[in-house]
Amino acid sequence: MRIRGGKGLLATAAVLAALAGLDRLLPAALDPYVFQILIYIGINITLAASLNLINGVTGQFSLGHAGFMAVGGYVSAYVTYTWGAGPAGEPPQGLAGELVLLGALLAGGLAAAGAGYLVGMPSLRLKGDYLAIVTLGFGEIIRVLILNIEAVGGARGFSGVPSLAGFSPLRSFFWVFLVAIATVFVSIRLVGSAHGRAMLAVREDEIAAEAMGIDTTRTKVMAFIVGAFFAGIAGGLLGHFLQYLNPSMFTFIKSFEAVIMVVLGGMGSVSGSVLAAVVMTVLPEALRGVKNYMPYGIDPRMVLFSLMLIVLMLTRPTGLLGSREIWDVFRARRRARGEGA
Amino acid sequence: MNTFFQHVLNGITTGSIYALIALGYTMVYGVLKLINFAHGDVFMLGAFMGYYVAHALGLARSPSVPGAVLVMVSSMAICGLFGFLNERAAYRPLRRAPRITSLITAIGVSFFLEYGGQMAFGPDPKFFPQVFPKHNIQVGGVSTTNYQLIVVVVAVALMGGLQWIVYRTRFGKAMRAVSHNFEMASLMGIPTDRVISTTFVLGSALAAAAGCLYGLAYPKIDPLMGIFPGLKAFVAAVLGGIGNVPGAVLGGMVIGVVEEFTVAADPWVWQSIGLHIGRYKDAIVFGILVAILVLRPSGLLGRYEPEKV
Numbered sequence: 205m206r207i208r209g210g211k212g213l214l215a216t217a218a219v220l221a222a223l224a225g226l227d228r229l230l231p232a233a234l235d236p237y238v239f240q241i242l243i244y245i246g247i248n249i250t251l252a253a254s255l256n257l258i259n260g261v262t263g264q265f266s267l268g269h270a271g272f273m274a275v276g277g278y279v280s281a282y283v284t285y286t287w288g289a290g291p292a293g294e295p296p297q298g299l300a301g302e303l304v305l306l307g308a309l310l311a312g313g314l315a316a317a318g319a320g321y322l323v324g325m326p327s328l329r330l331k332g333d334y335l336a337i338v339t340l341g342f343g344e345i346i347r348v349l350i351l352n353i354e355a356v357g358g359a360r361g362f363s364g365v366p367s368l369a370g371f372s373p374l375r376s377f378f379w380v381f382l383v384a385i386a387t388v389f390v391s392i393r394l395v396g397s398a399h400g401r402a403m404l405a406v407r408e409d410e411i412a413a414e415a416m417g418i419d420t421t422r423t424k425v426m427a428f429i430v431g432a433f434f435a436g437i438a439g440g441l442l443g444h445f446l447q448y449l450n451p452s453m454f455t456f457i458k459s460f461e462a463v464i465m466v467v468l469g470g471m472g473s474v475s476g477s478v479l480a481a482v483v484m485t486v487l488p489e490a491l492r493g494v495k496n497y498m499p500y501g502i503d504p505r506m507v508l509f510s511l512m513l514i515v516l517m518l519t520r521p522t523g524l525l526g527s528r529e530i531w532d533v534f535r536a537r538r539r540a541r542g543e544g545a
Numbered sequence: 546m547n548t549f550f551q552h553v554l555n556g557i558t559t560g561s562i563y564a565l566i567a568l569g570y571t572m573v574y575g576v577l578k579l580i581n582f583a584h585g586d587v588f589m590l591g592a593f594m595g596y597y598v599a600h601a602l603g604l605a606r607s608p609s610v611p612g613a614v615l616v617m618v619s620s621m622a623i624c625g626l627f628g629f630l631n632e633r634a635a636y637r638p639l640r641r642a643p644r645i646t647s648l649i650t651a652i653g654v655s656f657f658l659e660y661g662g663q664m665a666f667g668p669d670p671k672f673f674p675q676v677f678p679k680h681n682i683q684v685g686g687v688s689t690t691n692y693q694l695i696v697v698v699v700a701v702a703l704m705g706g707l708q709w710i711v712y713r714t715r716f717g718k719a720m721r722a723v724s725h726n727f728e729m730a731s732l733m734g735i736p737t738d739r740v741i742s743t744t745f746v747l748g749s750a751l752a753a754a755a756g757c758l759y760g761l762a763y764p765k766i767d768p769l770m771g772i773f774p775g776l777k778a779f780v781a782a783v784l785g786g787i788g789n790v791p792g793a794v795l796g797g798m799v800i801g802v803v804e805e806f807t808v809a810a811d812p813w814v815w816q817s818i819g820l821h822i823g824r825y826k827d828a829i830v831f832g833i834l835v836a837i838l839v840l841r842p843s844g845l846l847g848r849y850e851p852e853k854v
């Protein structure tokens with residue numbers, strides 16, 4: 205995973221070009237329904253990988269991720285709505301459009317990071333289940349506050365959020381997967397860095413970590429800030445993709461979904477989170493077909509989904525990958541085969 | 546002044562329902578250190594079981610007091626059985642796994658009950674029948690119904706019964722021992738598995754009772770009705786000090802009364818500072834929770850446990 209200098213630039217350019225190319229090709233080539241699921245996969249990867257930094261890597265039990273997502277989503281949608289393509293205004297074209305969009309997403313991310321800082325503060329004092337319920341409370345407080353801000357539609361929801369396509373020739377796919385890849389890349393690099401080692405140490409044993417000279421407070425708050433930042437950007441992308449936001453999209457059920465992805469993937473495993481995000485997005489959709497075999501048009505999709513979740517947790521209590529990464533699994537298998545030959 | 550007592554009574558009615566649910570949360574947390582997120586949905590299940598038993602007995606047409614008692618007892622029995630099976634099938638196999646695994650399983654069970662409820666009972670709201678005759682009562686200028694008083698009385702009686710079980714019986718002693726130190730209790734010959742099963746049965750039966758009482762006080766019931774009362778009850782359990790039986794009761798009452806007064810103060814606050822405070826009801830409940838936990842992390846009645854290295 206070491207990328208330096210010219211090689212890194214080249215790789216970045218290649219990724220950008222590939223994303224831009226797919227961005228042109230996919231909407232035409234794919235069924236709109238499949239394409240929409242693809243976009244949700246990208247957003248959920250961002251969500252799971254960012255929560256993995258807080259819950260998986262640092263071991264802080266946060267149940268407020270939907271709140272961060274809501275803050276980011278509403279702030280960035282408000283920015284593009286006001287300074288971009290308001291009810292009457294023409295969306296800025298060319299590079300200006302891209303800059304407004306990028307600025308709006310960043311503003312959303314930064315606002316969410318600010319919220320993450322505020323929520324991270326009580327984590328200095330609280331642990332485990334108490335932290336979980338406080339973050340859940342914060343998430344709900346954020347939602348109730350948004351519900352009462354008339355400027356963004358309150359309970360009716362925020363309609364008229366400009367679409368990504370209005371700002372730049374690059375559309376949803378490009379932006380969503382650019383952010384997803386960036387989040388995964390930052391996560392992997394962060395876990396491998398000294399900061400990441402400190403986060404893992406806090407997860408394993410906070411007292412021992414402190415005794416080794418790690419500033420545990422700083423580490424925990426930083427995890428919240430970074431995780432919330434990316435969740436905020438994911439919220440921004442969701443709002444611009446759907447061109448609509450509603451506080452009911454960000455209840456604690458949404459936070460539960462994100463936590464399920466992290467635990468299902470394996471706590472602290474970045475690739476596990478990505479894998480679980482894909483599984484968790486595709487599985488409910490794949491179960492749609494079952495409805496055809498049921499009498500009276502009963503839809504047992506979510507019941508089957510919840511049963512599968514229970515069975516998965518019973519059979520693989522440490523998640524799909526445990527604390528390993530997917531390349532560790534392949535490496536171990538190759539080594540085993542090498543010895544056998 | 547009468548309106549004041551009126552609101553206090555309304556708050557206590559909601560609060561006693563929260564308290565009954567909170568007791569299940571707090572007991573399970575005490576013995577297993579597990580937040581049983583499915584508990585709010587057991588409350589929903591209790592309300593629906595009450596609804597179906599009442600209809601099967603024909604109480605909607607001919608209300609009677611013995612019938613009402615039977616409705617509540619059978620709903621409690623069915624949910625107690627569900628609690629037993631739930632623990633056996635979904636939580637016991639994970640006893641040795643990381644705690645977060647059981648938590649995700651609990652969320653899975655919660656989803657299963659919500660969506661399964663929508664499938665089995667239908668997603669539309671149903672109306673809980675009036676299982677015994679309803680009267681209006683005037684107590685010193687406060688107008689109320691016999692339903693509201695019965696909700697409070699039954700809830701308090703059940704809480705008293707639980708208090709007796711936990712602090713005065715052999716089983717209660719075993720339960721407190723398990724909650725104090727699981728491994729040590731099992732070394733002392735306490736059948737921990739049986740204690741945990743019984744705890745689940747008791748908690749689920751109390752949630753079912755809360756569901757039936759809720760159906761009496763607020764007759765509209767639907768498969769998703771357990772989500773928010775469940776969450777509020779959990780907040781109540783944490784507020785009072787999780788794992789602490791009187792704490793859960795106190796927490797439930799505090800939350801019920803605070804909610805009631807937030808809504809009651811709405812017109813007055815709107816006139817004086819132009820803010821619809823009633824709409825911030827949920828935010829205020831959680832705000833209190835955050836404040837309590839930051840200032841007194843072990844809850845109102847919880848014991849402070851210094852961390853051992």
